[in-house]
Amino acid sequence: xxxxxxxxxxxxxxxxxxxxxxxxxxxxxxxxxxxxxxxxxxxxxxxxxxxxxxxxxxxxxxxxxxxxxxxxxxxxxxxxxxxxxxxxxxxxxxxxxxxxxxxxxxxxxxxxxxxxxxxxxxxxxxxxxxxxxxxxxxxxxxxxxxxxxxxxxxxxxxxxxxxxxxxxxxxxxxxxxxxxxxxxxxxxxxxxxxxxxxxxxxxxxxxxxxxxxxxxxxxxxxxxxxxxxxxxxxxxxxxxxxxxxxxxxxxxxxxxxxxxxxxxxxxxxxxxxxxxxxxxxxxxxxxxxxxxxxxxxxxxxxxxxxxxxxxxxxxxxxxxxxxxxxxxxxxxxxxxxxxxxxxx
Amino acid sequence: xxxxxxxxxxxxxxxxxxxxxxxxxxxxxxxxxxxxxxxxxxxxxxxxxxxxxxxxxxxxxxxxxxxxxxxxxxxxxxxxxxxxxxxxxxxxxxxxxxxxxxxxxxxxxxxxxxxxxxxxxxxxxxxxxxxxxxxxxxxxxxxxxxxxxxxxxxxxxxxxxxxxxxxxxxxxxxxxxxxxxxxxxxxxxxxxxxxxxxxxxxxxxxxxxxxxxxxxxxxxxxxxxxxxxxxxxxxxxxxxxxxxxxxxxxxxxxxxxxxxxxxxxxxxxxxxxxxxxxxxxxxxxxxxxxxxxxxxxxxxxxxxxxxxxxxxxxxxxxxxxxxxxxxxxxxxxxxxxxxxxxxx
Numbered sequence: 001x002x003x004x005x006x007x008x009x010x011x012x013x014x015x016x017x018x019x020x021x022x023x024x025x026x027x028x029x030x031x032x033x034x035x036x037x038x039x040x041x042x043x044x045x046x047x048x049x050x051x052x053x054x055x056x057x058x059x060x061x062x063x064x065x066x067x068x069x070x071x072x073x074x075x076x077x078x079x080x081x082x083x084x085x086x087x088x089x090x091x092x093x094x095x096x097x098x099x100x101x102x103x104x105x106x107x108x109x110x111x112x113x114x115x116x117x118x119x120x121x122x123x124x125x126x127x128x129x130x131x132x133x134x135x136x137x138x139x140x141x142x143x144x145x146x147x148x149x150x151x152x153x154x155x156x157x158x159x160x161x162x163x164x165x166x167x168x169x170x171x172x173x174x175x176x177x178x179x180x181x182x183x184x185x186x187x188x189x190x191x192x193x194x195x196x197x198x199x200x201x202x203x204x205x206x207x208x209x210x211x212x213x214x215x216x217x218x219x220x221x222x223x224x225x226x227x228x229x230x231x232x233x234x235x236x237x238x239x240x241x242x243x244x245x246x247x248x249x250x251x252x253x254x255x256x257x258x259x260x261x262x263x264x265x266x267x268x269x270x271x272x273x274x275x276x277x278x279x280x281x282x283x284x285x286x287x288x289x290x291x292x293x294x295x296x297x298x299x300x301x302x303x304x305x306x307x308x309x310x311x312x313x314x315x316x317x318x319x320x321x322x323x324x325x326x327x328x329x330x331x332x333x334x335x336x337x338x339x340x341x342x343x344x
Numbered sequence: 345x346x347x348x349x350x351x352x353x354x355x356x357x358x359x360x361x362x363x364x365x366x367x368x369x370x371x372x373x374x375x376x377x378x379x380x381x382x383x384x385x386x387x388x389x390x391x392x393x394x395x396x397x398x399x400x401x402x403x404x405x406x407x408x409x410x411x412x413x414x415x416x417x418x419x420x421x422x423x424x425x426x427x428x429x430x431x432x433x434x435x436x437x438x439x440x441x442x443x444x445x446x447x448x449x450x451x452x453x454x455x456x457x458x459x460x461x462x463x464x465x466x467x468x469x470x471x472x473x474x475x476x477x478x479x480x481x482x483x484x485x486x487x488x489x490x491x492x493x494x495x496x497x498x499x500x501x502x503x504x505x506x507x508x509x510x511x512x513x514x515x516x517x518x519x520x521x522x523x524x525x526x527x528x529x530x531x532x533x534x535x536x537x538x539x540x541x542x543x544x545x546x547x548x549x550x551x552x553x554x555x556x557x558x559x560x561x562x563x564x565x566x567x568x569x570x571x572x573x574x575x576x577x578x579x580x581x582x583x584x585x586x587x588x589x590x591x592x593x594x595x596x597x598x599x600x601x602x603x604x605x606x607x608x609x610x611x612x613x614x615x616x617x618x619x620x621x622x623x624x625x626x627x628x629x630x631x632x633x634x635x636x637x638x639x640x641x642x643x644x645x646x647x648x649x650x651x652x653x654x655x656x657x658x659x660x661x662x663x664x665x666x667x668x669x670x671x672x673x674x675x676x677x678x679x680x681x682x683x684x685x686x687x688x
Contacts, residue, residue, distance in 0.1 A: 007571035008534075008542060009527050009646075014571040015667045018674065081667045094549045095542075096570045150665075160660070177665050182526075183353050190352075198352060198439075205438045226440045227351035227358040302353075316504070321494075321521050323359045323425045330362065 002081055002101030004088075004175060012178045015101060017081045042078075043165035045112045051075040055106060056135060058128055071125075072132045073109040074170075080105035081171070088145055088174040104140055104172040108132055108151075114165050118155060119261075119268035127257025129168070133280070134253065136170055137246040146172040148180065148284035151245070156275025158308050168278070176284040183281065184299050191297045199300035203237045212328050214335045215262050219255035222263050224328035224335070230310065231326035232271060232335070234263055236303040243283035243299040267307060269338040270331075276307040346425055346445030348432075348519060356522045359445060361425045386422075387509035389456045395419040399450060400479060402472055415469075416476050417453040418514075424449035425515070432489055432518040448484055448516040452476055452495075458509050462499060463605075463612035471601025473512070477624070478597065480514055481590040490516040492524060492628035495589070500619025502652050512622070520628040527625065528643050535641045543644035547581045556672050558679045559606050563599035566607050568672035568679070574654065575670035576615060576679070578607055580647040587627035587643040611651060613682040614675075620651040 002017035042050035045068035052075050059070035082103030090099045110129050111121070121129075137149045153168035154160040176184075190198040206212055206223050214222040214234065225235040236259055238252070248256065267276070283299035309326075316322050346361035386394035389412035396419050403414035426447030434443045454473050455465070465473075481493045497512035498504040520528075534542040550556055550567050558566040558578065569579040580603055582596070592600065611620070627643035653670075660666050 005571040007569065007573075008546065009530055010523070011526065011530050012571065012573075013665060014573055015665060016572075016671055017667055017669055018671050093570070094553065095545060171665075173665070178526075179354070182355065182522075186353055186355050201439060202352065209438065225351065226437070227349035227356065228360075229351075229356075229358055321357060321359060321515075321517070323361055325361055327360055327362050 001083070001086075004082075004099040004101055004173070006097040006175075008096055010178070011181075013173075013175050015081045017101065041114055041163070041165050043073075043107075043109045043163065043167060044114050045070070048073075051107075052078060056132065058132065068112075070109075070112065072111070072128055074132060074136060075107050075109070077105040077107050077169070082173065084143075090174075099174060102145060102174050104143075104146065104170070106136060106170040108136070108168045108170065110166045110168060116166055117268070117273065118153075118166070119264040121261060121264070123254070123258040123261040125257070126260040127254045130248065130253045130256050130260070131250070133168075133170070134246050134248055137244075137282070140170070140172040141246065143172070145174050148173045148176050149282065150177065151280040151282075153278040154275075155277070156273070156308070159275035159277050161275075180281060180284050180299075184283070184285075187297075187299055197241050197297050197300050199237055199302060200241050203239060212332045214266065214332050215259065217255055217258055219252050220259040222259060224332035226328060228324055228326075228328040228331065229316075229322035230306055230308065230324055232267060232307045232309065232331045233324075233328070234267065234305040236260075236263065236305070238301065241297070241300055243296065243301060245280050245282040245301045263305065266335045266338045267305070270334055271307055271309060274307045274309055276305055278303065278305045345427070345430075348426075348443040348445055348517070350441040350519075352440055354522065355525075357517075357519050359425045361445065385458055385507070385509050387417075387451075387453045387507065387511060388458050389414070392417075395451075396422060400476065402476065412456075414453075414456065416455070416472055418476060418480060419451050419453070421449040421451050421513070426517065428487075434518075443518060446489060446518050448487075448490065448514070450480060450514040452480070452512045452514065454510045454512060460510055461612070461617065462497075462510070463608040465605060465608070467598070467602040467605040469601070470604040471598045474592065474597045474600050474604070475594070477512075477514070478590050478592055481588075481626070484514070484516040485590065487516070489518050492517045492520050493626065494521065495624040495626075497622040498619075499621070500617070500652070503619035503621050505619075524625060524628045524643075528627070528629075531641075531643055541585050541641050541644050543581055543646060544585050547583060556676045558610065558676050559603065561599055561602055563596050564603040566603060568676035570672060572668055572670075572672040572675065573660075573666035574650055574652065574668055576611060576651045576653065576675045577668075577672070578611065578649040580604075580607065580649070582645065585641070585644055587640065587645060589624050589626040589645045607649065610679045610682045611649070614678055615651055615653060618651045618653055620649055622647065622649045 002015055004013050005016055006013050041047060048066040054065050054073050054075050056074040057070040058072040063069040082101045082105050084104055086100050086102050088099045088102045133151050140146055140149050149170065149172045151168060151170050187198045203221050207216065207221060212224045212226060214224060216222065219239055221237050221239060223235045225233055280303050282301040346359055348357050349360055350357050385391060392410040398409050398417050398419050400418040401414040402416040407413040426445045426449050428448055430444050430446050432443045432446045455469065477495050484490055484493050493514065493516045495512060495514050531542045547565050551560065551565060556568045556570060558568060560566065563583055565581050565583060567579045569577055624647050626645040
């Protein structure tokens with residue numbers, strides 16, 4: 001059973017999930033970089049028995065679960081950091097805090113094609129993936145123990161991916177992460193002062209200024225954020241205010257699919273196959289009454305994409321500062337005119 | 345001129361330091377991994393002319409600056425992220441915040457020996473390095489524009505090191521980092537409730553509990569922190585309360601040298617040559633009157649060492665959560681009994 005432990009100095013929660021098969025002398029070996037043989041990829045069609053039973057799949061109505069023929073497939077993580085069973089049981093350990101490792105850890109297999117790259121997905125494929133995210137988040141949020149659901153994608157080994165078959169992950173936790181908590185605090189302060197939403201205002205300002213604008217349609221804007229941490233960082237802001245990503249309408253999922261397809265085509269045209277992380281930031285905490293406007297304004301969901309042209313060092317981890325050698329204005333100008341990478 | 349920009353959503357400051365020689369198509373190339381020819385290392389003795397003029401060196405009284413013979417040498421970073429000249433000039437850009445890139449960025453060349461490893465330093469060598477840190481911090485803090493000084497060391501490419509000759513870095517900034525600000529907020533809450541210092545209490549509790557204790561002498565304790573983010577994370581806490589690392593007495597620098605030597609010998613015995621980051625967390629902000637006890641209790645400086653046995657992925661960056669597969673208790677037990685790696 002894994003544990004959630006809270007660092008008293010930073011307020012940060014950490015998941016301690018010991019792998020019981022690990023032995024001390026294995027700690028100093030590199031994680032296995034070898035690509036499994038093609039037939040051995042647990043995410044490839046035909047190998048459905050290599051994963052736990054599927055939770056959800058986009059597949060022909062007639063086809064059976066855990067068989068080939070799907071387009072998107074969601075399965076529990078085989079090595080979950082958190083498990084659905086049991087109560088959180090938050091308690092003190094002397095002056096420290098801990099909880100049981102209650103939560104969910106799922107894998108979204110985005111495509112049956114092992115070697116398909118993110119910039120090769122059509123807008124339709126991305127839209128389908130987004131609808132799968134939405135469905136899983138809605139389901140997980142029915143569990144009152146889970147106050148926060150994070151969707152993320154690691155592309156490339158340097159970004160933390162261990163299997164190369166295209167997939168993203170969903171983690172639901174009984175605590176709010178430090179990052180979302182901080183963001184909610186900042187946005188609340190802004191609301192308290194201006195009685196307006198910070199990201200609604202930022203979207204208007206940035207579209208107007210134009211020099212950090214990468215792309216937009218009628219529902220989403222892609223920006224190079226003013227304080228980009230890394231070269232070519234991207235921020236996708238929905239133009240309709242909502243705290244929660246799972247509030248997306250069907251039409252909006254199509255338009256977000258279009259944004260993701262356009263964003264990745266430009267990113268890959270500029271940088272080639274660079275490792276990146278994509279994270280959906282969505283409100284956490286107990287839902288508020290829909291008539292409570294201040295709660296409605298408490299957060300504005302968004303997507304961050306962090307390409308790792310350069311790595312992160314001790315300064316970044318130790319201080320939260322980042323040193324970025326490419327200005328967001330330069331990155332945005334380059335991405336605006338980037339010839340989109342060819343699409344399959 | 346670089347800029348400091350504040351991300352409005354997170355409150356995080358980012359240094360935008362464009363390298364003017366960079367051209368778009370160079371963005372997608374890997375940073376140069378090649379080790380410079382031995383004679384070409386700018387930090388090796390005899391190559392002192394390859395660096396800017398030294399700021400400080402531990403060297404024989406008779407020897408001239410910028411010549412060989414030194415034991416520790418401090419020089420300005422040749423590619424500084426921040427520069428000493430000018431005023432911070434904090435100002436608004438629409439709803440955003442920015443400042444000029446005012447600050448200092450120095451390199452501490454820890455030893456003349458190009459291939460010496462951190463676990464091979466004697467306690468005396470580490471003590472000498474710590475005294476150099478102390479001296480530079482004291483000097484930089486005389487500049488009232490600079491409210492925060494961070495000392496850090498990146499070991500290995502995965503940890504962000506670009507030159508392999510052993511060195512650490514000092515960055516002084518006109519703003520407080522998000523990490524130290526958060527830690528100060530947490531510690532202030534603890535003081536408000538208990539009228540005691542959080543880390544003073546934690547040190548006593550952890551020495552008493554013993555299961556996360558790695559090593560201690562009469563001035564410093566090395567712990568595997570309760571909520572370790574990565575396997576074998578280390579936390580060094582000074583037993584005498586002080587907000588600021590530069591308050592170290594000479595005797596304490598010797599004892600900290602002993603702690604660093606012991607800590608790295610055990611870490612390298614356990615993990616081999618693993619990339620790591622070391623960061624000194626020290627109080628930031630305008631100094632308080634010595635008689636103001638609450639200000640004195642506002643922070644407790646400490647050192648974090650993060651070995652990178654496993655990398656960090658999108659989940660960690662996007663949420664602030666970390667998944668750690670080795671319990672701190674297991675790591676501490678292993679490090680307590682680790683045969684110390686041989687010392688040159």
